[in-house]
Amino acid sequence: MHPYLIVAINFLLSLSLLIVLHELGHFIPARLFKTRVEKFFLFFDIKYSLFKKKIGETEYGIGWLPLGGYVKISGMIDESMDKEQMAQEPKPWEFRSKPAWQRLIIMLGGVFVNVVVGFFIYIMLVYVNGTTIATGSDYKYGFGMPQVMEEVGFEQGDQILLVDGDTLSIADNLVNRLVFRNVEKVTVIRNGAVVDVDIPEDMGNRIFNAGVMGSLEPRFPFKIGEVQEGTIADSIGLKAGMFITEIAGHKISYNSDYTYAMNHIVNDSTPFEIKYQNESGMQQSKMIDFKNTKRRVLGLIKEPTTDYVSVTPVTYSFSESVSKGLSHGYWTMHDYIGQFKYIFTKKGASQLGGFGTIAKLYPDTWDWTKFWERTAWISFVLAIMNILPIPALDGGHVAFLLYEIVTGRKPGEKFLERAQLIGIFILLALMLYANGNDLYKAIMENFF
Structure with a gap:
């Protein structure tokens, strides 16, 4: 099977699974609160669908446009913009007739499921596969340092010993730690001696602007x-x-x-x-x-020309895997959120990627461990992106519901309709920009 086809299958399989689970997060509490769900679709069914079947009050189906999925909940201002329904008197089974706290739970359900799924996958990966440890002293020849790190005191061949007094279990992850977390001091072994390197507050920005994000390169002859x-x-x-x-x-x-x-x-x-x-x-x-x-x-x-790193495999009991998986999931989300401070820069905006960038994260050979690792990461990404307070996203609905709960005043339906249109416009613009970046990069790499 062609590597590109394997990547595409991995990506669509992962995305489909996460979309269905996300929409179930809305569907289940909606049904628990006796709210009617008219449609449950994987992918968008603009004009027509690949498959659909009505069971009870809900039509289930698969659309042709693989840009997401949706549940259409009665009496809710969403991307369907069903003004005819909203012009009628509210019915008891409609979303708008339910108490604000129930509507809030329904809207948070998708994000909640994505977070739970991400943590669950990481826990199971740790339990099934264990982890590996390779501290700085395990790298016989140390690491190669980019110029931006030399400028603050690192030297070629440094072995990473401690980061703010803690051992870094995967030493080549130092760059990620410097970019996304507040690090004050890194302790290294240099020519057999222990040396402290003081880290400036803007180290993350320096590394990002230098374009050397990623793992350190282990040295070897x-x-x-x-x-x-x-x-x-x-x-x-x-x-x-x-x-x-x-x-x-x-x-x-x-x-x-x-x-x-x-x-x-x-x-x-x-x-x-x-x-x-x-x-x-x-x-x-x-x-x-x-x-x-x-x-x-x-x-x-x-x-x-020789062995240059000693890697130690570590296995865990299930209870240990839970703790390890939760910790890994927490820091994964923490570091992803940390990227936002770089996105809102000229360089960061130019690197924003769409579906092509995400697809490249998947292996071009069948590797279930990597598949589930990417799926867990994207599950967290979907949760974080969906909770952003942009109208048309779950976070936009949550923001308006919180306003209603705090003030006791419900935003008007005309206001919500306009906000929904603005949100859709913002999302389409971002999607076009991100995927346009992918297309531009592909053209420049292959033709210039």
Whole structure:
């Protein structure tokens, strides 16, 4: 099966599952409070549907537009904008006839289910698969550091020991910790000595603006493991088994030195020299120019020459898995919410992605562990995005209901209708922008 097809199936399967569960979160409390649900749809059925069947008072179906799903609750101003129904006298089974606290529970149900599903998946993943631990001292050669981290006191080869006095169980997650949490001090092992690095308050912004989000790169002495056909590396005669010794005057001893040179030393508009040892051990050099290439890559795969990390598997009892899974889920949501401070910047807005960006998170081979990890993460994302106080989202309805509960005054139906239209417009604009970003990136990567 083609890798793209596997990604698409993974994405649609995960999305479908989460949409159905989210809508059940609205459906179940609505029925418990004797509120009529007219439709329950996976995907949107604009003009027509792929499948539909009426059972009792509710029509169940699958739409053709896979941008979400919905339940249509009688007497509720939602995306259906059913003004004819709203113009009639309220009926006892309608949403608008129910007490505000019941309506609030109905509206929070979808978000609640998404949060519970995310935590449940993480708990089960920990219970079934356990976790792995690789602290800083487990990385024999330490880590390669991007330039922005060198500027605050880190050095190449530092082994991450402590973050604000706590051990980091997965040491290469340090960047994520610096970006999304308030870190004051990182303790490292450097040449056998313990060294403290003070972290400035704006470290997260520095890393984000430098574009080096992601995991730290573990260091290892490397040789060329593979050269991709038709690339610059292939054209200058590099072959598997050779050793690169220098790029643009920057000495290459470890894989991270190569990464550092390509990211910080090489200039797109200036030819540079690469030195290497051929199969017989002789030193050779070639000049390279990136001016007419799409990306700043040579086209080779770095291969470790020795074991460089010791990973310890850890198993948990079910009760331990609950605690571990809840903790992992909490910090996953915490860090996702932390991204919002970067989204509202010029750089952050340009990186906002749509369905294509989300789909790329899924593996292109069948891997159920990764599938469930991505599903749990997206379940939290759906919960957080849906609770935003934007009309047309659950959070918009919740905001108006809280206003009603606090003030005792219900917003007028005309106001709610206008707010719903504004919310739909905002959501469509955001969706077009995010997916437009995906399209623009794909075009630039493949044609320029």
